[in-house]
Amino acid sequence: MNTRDLLIDLFNDDLSRYEWLLDNISDDCLHWRPDGEANSIAHTIWHCGRIFDVFYTHCVLGKTAVDEQWAQNGWSEKTGYDPYGIGSNGWGTIQGYTAEEVAAIPQMSKEHVLGYLKEMCDLIKADLEKMDAEELEAMAPGFEGKYSVYFWIRTPLMDLTRHLGEVLAIKEMWDRQQTS
Secondary structure, rough: HHHHHHHHHHHHHHHHHHHHHOOOOOOHHHOOOOOOOOOOOHHHHHHHHHHHHHHHHHHHEEEEOOOOEEEEEEHHHHHHHOOOOOOOOHOOOOOOOOOHHHHOOOOHHHHHHHHHHHHHHHHHHHHHHHHHHHHHHEOOOHHHHOOOHHHHHHHHHHHHHHHHHHHHHHHHHHHHHOOO
């Protein structure tokens, strides 16, 4: 198995686990926050989609916010949320949000958070299918060409895996709260 195939396999594995999770939780669990400073499962999954959208669009493709899937495919209208100009670098990814900015994110449905995440993963996987090893290791335009295409795909993919553990922990906390 080569690097490209490994990345695609990890995308597929993570996505199947997120799909399982969303098939097995209620809307109340999806939006529950363990405390006032914590993100909900919905926030976390949406954040993963945003990170892929921002990093891939800006850093791999060298394009701007108007080229992001969030803008191109009407996600602001679908969800009632415009993340632009908020948080770290104004990217609207939850990173660097204040508690008030997190609270202002509307309660997105399972279909919206998973749909956006899948859209991003499917887009990147389709592009990966066309890449050879040289293209994957090439320096990407983002951050003045300091990092490879592989780096900009691997970094949010590892975040997606790490966040899977977080959302499963939130689900377990929710489940324990319901039985006590």
